[in-house]
Amino acid sequence: MSLIPGIIAFGLYSACLYAIGAVGFTLQFGVTNVLNLAYGAILTSAMYVDYAIGRGTPSIWFGILIGAVWGALVSVVFGRVIVMPYVRRGASLVAMAMVTIGVALIVQYTLEAIQGPFVYSYQVAQQSTVRIAGVTMSEEQLIIIGAAVVLMIAVHALLQYTRLGLAMRATAVHPSLARSCGVSTERVRTTAWLVSGALCGISGVLLGISTGSFDSVTGASFFITVVVAAIIGGVGKPYGAMIGALILGLVSSAAAAVISPDYKDIAAWVILIVVLVIRPQGIFAEFSSGRELIG
Amino acid sequence: MSPATQFYVSSLSILFGINLIAVWGLDLQYGFTGIYNFAYIVFQAAGAYTTGLFALHPAAYYQANETYVGGFNLPFPLPLLAGAAAGGLLALPLGFIGVRRLKGDYQAMAMLVLSLIATAFVNAQQNLVNGPTGISFVEKPLSTQLPLTPLGYQWAYLGLVAVITLIVLWIVRSIVSSPYGRVLRAVRDSETAAASLGRHVNTARRTIFVLGGALAGLSGGLLMYYVTAWSPTSWLYPETFLFFTIIVVGGTANLAGNALGTLLVPILIVEGTRFLPQIGYPGLIDSLDWVVIGLLMLGFLWFRPQGLLPERRRKWVTFVPEGRRSLHDLLRFRPPSALPVSTRGER
Amino acid sequence: MSAGAEPDVPVTGPAAATPAPSSGETRAEPAVGEPARAHQAILHVADLKVHFGGVQAVAGATFEVHRGTITGLIGPNGAGKSTAVNAIAGQVHGATGRVVFEDNEILGRRVEEISRLGLRRSFQTANLFGRMTVMENLLMGAPPWNGEHLRASIIGRRKWHRREAELTWKALGIMEDFGVASLADELAANLSGGQKRIVEIMRTIMGEPTMMLLDEPLAGINPALARTIGHHLLALRDAGVTMLVIEHDLGLVERLCDPVIVMAQGKVLSEGSMSDLRRNKEVVSAYLTG
Numbered sequence: 035m036s037l038i039p040g041i042i043a044f045g046l047y048s049a050c051l052y053a054i055g056a057v058g059f060t061l062q063f064g065v066t067n068v069l070n071l072a073y074g075a076i077l078t079s080a081m082y083v084d085y086a087i088g089r090g091t092p093s094i095w096f097g098i099l100i101g102a103v104w105g106a107l108v109s110v111v112f113g114r115v116i117v118m119p120y121v122r123r124g125a126s127l128v129a130m131a132m133v134t135i136g137v138a139l140i141v142q143y144t145l146e147a148i149q150g151p152f153v154y155s156y157q158v159a160q161q162s163t164v165r166i167a168g169v170t171m172s173e174e175q176l177i178i179i180g181a182a183v184v185l186m187i188a189v190h191a192l193l194q195y196t197r198l199g200l201a202m203r204a205t206a207v208h209p210s211l212a213r214s215c216g217v218s219t220e221r222v223r224t225t226a227w228l229v230s231g232a233l234c235g236i237s238g239v240l241l242g243i244s245t246g247s248f249d250s251v252t253g254a255s256f257f258i259t260v261v262v263a264a265i266i267g268g269v270g271k272p273y274g275a276m277i278g279a280l281i282l283g284l285v286s287s288a289a290a291a292v293i294s295p296d297y298k299d300i301a302a303w304v305i306l307i308v309v310l311v312i313r314p315q316g317i318f319a320e321f322s323s324g325r326e327l328i329g
Numbered sequence: 330m331s332p333a334t335q336f337y338v339s340s341l342s343i344l345f346g347i348n349l350i351a352v353w354g355l356d357l358q359y360g361f362t363g364i365y366n367f368a369y370i371v372f373q374a375a376g377a378y379t380t381g382l383f384a385l386h387p388a389a390y391y392q393a394n395e396t397y398v399g400g401f402n403l404p405f406p407l408p409l410l411a412g413a414a415a416g417g418l419l420a421l422p423l424g425f426i427g428v429r430r431l432k433g434d435y436q437a438m439a440m441l442v443l444s445l446i447a448t449a450f451v452n453a454q455q456n457l458v459n460g461p462t463g464i465s466f467v468e469k470p471l472s473t474q475l476p477l478t479p480l481g482y483q484w485a486y487l488g489l490v491a492v493i494t495l496i497v498l499w500i501v502r503s504i505v506s507s508p509y510g511r512v513l514r515a516v517r518d519s520e521t522a523a524a525s526l527g528r529h530v531n532t533a534r535r536t537i538f539v540l541g542g543a544l545a546g547l548s549g550g551l552l553m554y555y556v557t558a559w560s561p562t563s564w565l566y567p568e569t570f571l572f573f574t575i576i577v578v579g580g581t582a583n584l585a586g587n588a589l590g591t592l593l594v595p596i597l598i599v600e601g602t603r604f605l606p607q608i609g610y611p612g613l614i615d616s617l618d619w620v621v622i623g624l625l626m627l628g629f630l631w632f633r634p635q636g637l638l639p640e641r642r643r644k645w646v647t648f649v650p651e652g653r654r655s656l657h658d659l660l661r662f663r664p665p666s667a668l669p670v671s672t673r674g675e676r
Numbered sequence: 677m678s679a680g681a682e683p684d685v686p687v688t689g690p691a692a693a694t695p696a697p698s699s700g701e702t703r704a705e706p707a708v709g710e711p712a713r714a715h716q717a718i719l720h721v722a723d724l725k726v727h728f729g730g731v732q733a734v735a736g737a738t739f740e741v742h743r744g745t746i747t748g749l750i751g752p753n754g755a756g757k758s759t760a761v762n763a764i765a766g767q768v769h770g771a772t773g774r775v776v777f778e779d780n781e782i783l784g785r786r787v788e789e790i791s792r793l794g795l796r797r798s799f800q801t802a803n804l805f806g807r808m809t810v811m812e813n814l815l816m817g818a819p820p821w822n823g824e825h826l827r828a829s830i831i832g833r834r835k836w837h838r839r840e841a842e843l844t845w846k847a848l849g850i851m852e853d854f855g856v857a858s859l860a861d862e863l864a865a866n867l868s869g870g871q872k873r874i875v876e877i878m879r880t881i882m883g884e885p886t887m888m889l890l891d892e893p894l895a896g897i898n899p900a901l902a903r904t905i906g907h908h909l910l911a912l913r914d915a916g917v918t919m920l921v922i923e924h925d926l927g928l929v930e931r932l933c934d935p936v937i938v939m940a941q942g943k944v945l946s947e948g949s950m951s952d953l954r955r956n957k958e959v960v961s962a963y964l965t966g
Contacts, residue, residue, distance in 0.1 A: 069434050069435065069437075069438050071437075071438060071441060116627075119631075120630065120631065123631065125630060125634070127433050127434040128365050128433055128434050128437055129630050129634065130434060131365070131367075131434040131437040131438065132437075132570075132573060132577070132626055132630060133626070133627060133630060135367075135441070135570055135623075135626075136570070136622075136623040136624075136626040136627045136630075137623065137627070138623075139567055139570060139619045139620070139622060139623040140619075140620050140623035140624065140627075142619075143616040143617070143618075143619040143620050143623075144616075144620055146616040147616040147617055147620070254445060254566075255445070255449060257442075257445070258442055258445050258446060258449075261438065261442050262442070265439075269435070296453060299449060299453070300450075300453075303446045303449075303450070306442065306446070307426055310426050310427065310431065310439055311425065311426055314430050314431055314435075314439075
């Protein structure tokens with residue numbers, strides 16, 4: 035079928051976009067044990083900041099930089115000033131979920147209050163296109179794919195080949211044991227917020243640039259996709275999130291091509307429901323001691 | 330009282346009753362049984378939509394370019410009952426997905442995402458309930474049959490809402506103060522222990538999920554009949570959060586606390602937005618409302634997570650006839666217990 | 677404390693059946709003065725295997741627990757005792773083998789069902805209902821009854837008032853036996869560790885189980901309290917309740933348990949009285965090396 039190269043190409047492109055966001059989200063949960071439901075609002079704010087600073091010109095490299103810095107900054111502040119104090123105060127996990135949703139509301143609606151409910155559009159620059167294996171892709175799309183691959187390799191390298199990455203993995207699996215082995219969980223958590231925050235911001239900016247326009251609720255539907263990708267792979271498992279993003283990207287792309295473009299989102303929903311019913315812990319997660327997520 | 334004031338008071342009171350029914354339904358799920366239903370608003374929406382679809386004529390009748398299923402034009406109170414039933418029925422598939430095996434904050438997140446999906450789905454499917462525009466033209470029940478002025482009708486509707494609220498209070502209170510209520514709280518506090526004592530944990534959770542859904546649907550139906558129009562903007566995910574804020578502020582697992590929260594939170598929002606700076610885009614007061622709600626939730630979870638009226642401790646003398654109090658005593662407002670509950674416990 | 681209960685709250689169940697029944701069943705008559713011991717296995721475990729997180733926690737355990745005994749289950753750390761008990765109680769997925777309780781095959785059945793058959797367990801870390809009072813915890817300990825349904829709460833109010841009162845008095849009686857009646861209205865989360873342990877045991881007793889699985893019931897409890905609880909357990913045994921007790925304090929085991937089963941490395945190593953086991957070289961070396 036001549037649709038297949040297009041499906042794969044666009045599927046990979048979508049997967050790359052989702053992967054950056056999903057890995058950030060899942061890394062946050064894995065290391066800090068907090069399901070950050072303000073993630074969507076934070077990535078939306080990155081969109082706004084990039085637009086404001088760049089004055090609406092969609093420069094990907096600049097955007098990635100802005101997104102990374104803003105996302106990292108906001109996430110570290112969020113993690114240390116809001117999340118950790120509540121955790122230290124003994125808040126239950128569900129109370130933490132409510133805290134993060136509260137912050138999401140505050141961020142989302144502060145953005146709306148400041149900027150209004152308008153839709154912001156990037157100036158459409160003349161795109162040069164490239165033709166690969168019979169598929170036409172824009173330069174922008176290829177750059178995004180490239181950026182995603184680089185980021186995934188960077189995350190992989192961080193986790194596998196650095197002491198910090200090892201500490202993060204240890205803290206994710208067994209925090210108290212890691213602590214008794216001398217790992218400074220405080221520093222590890224801050225680093226997790228930094229790295230995952232950067233990914234969050236980058237994914238937000240790239241989302242805005244790739245869709246061309248956004249408003250204060252654009253982050254919400256992307257958040258669905260990010261969460262679904264993370265759930266497929268198992269929350270807390272970065273490699274799982276990458277695989278989840280890949281599956282999601284390809285399936286939704288196929289659905290859009292074969293059935294109808296409306297079905298792109300529906301594919302994500304169906305996959306989520308199937309996963310929650312059949313294997314709610316996702317592909318890779320086992321959920322360590324004390325962390326009861328499923329019964 | 331001038332007619333304007335009367336309208337204002339009766340209007341607030343109607344909304345108070347409608348919200349209270351929904352809040353009790355949610356607290357039954359959350360405060361008493363430990364289910365984290367962050368998609369609760371979808372159940373109220375289901376009730377509202379169903380009531381509308383059962384009360385309206387088919388879409389073509391209005392020649393307003395609306396498309397929706399149904400339009401059975403049934404007389405009151407059938408659409409209202411259908412709304413409650415819809416809320417309960419929706420709990421079956423959603424419960425199967427989100428309540429059967431998911432726990433804790435993971436369940437909260439999954440339900441939240443399901444809520445977002447529901448909104449996206451309705452917006453995309455124009456033919457279901459007219460997409461983003463929503464349905465309207467619902468006639469207030471018996472409005473043409475009763476010879477009342479608009480103000481008079483408003484008071485009459487308040488009477489209806491009040492009666493239904495009292496019935497719901499009777500039902501919820503009976504459950505909560507019964508051995509079954511104790512089973513629910515046991516399931517909330519420790520599923521493992523409850524199962525090891527022979528209680529059917531999943532059955533209890535499923536049942537309360539359906540019951541809460543039905544109450545949400547009932548609330549939605551009453552709301553539909555009152556505002557006569559309903560669209561996705563009325564039931565975005567933050568609305569669920571509003572209900573949770575009401576519960577956290579007023580008092581988790583405390584029916585009087587729920588009432589206090591329902592009364593207080595709207596007032597706090599209005600007062601709160603007065604103090605927030607008017608930043609940037611003018612006239613968008615509604616946005617600041619949500620900022621205040623977020624701050625309220627954060628504030629209470631920090632300073633007083635159990636709420637203004639914490640869960641009542643049930644003394645054992647009330648379980649035996651010799652110590653069972655008179656109705657008068659039971660209705661009397663009881664001050665919070667002297668011994669504070671440790672804030673480290675599960676909320 | 678007497679072996680029986682208060683006159684207005686008669687103990688039903690096994691205690692009533694312990695004297696030789698007149699229905700003509702063949703059952704060994706207990707000698708006068710000897711604790712009731714029918715030489716029948718109330719719990720039969722055959723070739724139980726549990727694979728747990730990459731480790732074979734239980735590797736083919738076979739043993740029996742006889743009716744009317746306090747049977748000890750001892751062994752070095754990692755021997756698989758807790759896992760075996762969890763598997764018997766129905767809390768472990770994927771266990772293989774055969775577990776029979778009073779002619780019921782229970783391996784693979786759900787926790788709720790096994791509990792309703794009369795086999796109850798207490799938890800190693802007290803698993804109480806923290807936001808409920810001690811009295812409410814004990815009321816939850818009673819076997820599930822028909823007042824605990826949704827329709828009963830709305831429609832049958834008068835019916836369950838009486839039963840709830842009966843259960844309340846019974847619970848109060850148990851609390852008085854243990855000397856903790858003053859804690860009745862205390863929230864379970866506010867109790868000390870030792871108090872929580874007592875409530876856990878009281879709650880298990882409330883259900884008048886046929887058999888109890890006790891996972892280290894006396895761990896971390898001061899010796900005086902441990903001795904008191906031990907007395908209560910002995911009294912329960914005399915009333916006809918069977919117990920399987922995991923314990924590490926061998927002195928306590930010797931005082932309470934007969935017979936004693938030894939597990940090591942996921943299998944049953946030996947069985948007998950404590951004095952026999954002390955002389956068993958295999959057992960001694962398992963404790964030193966295991």
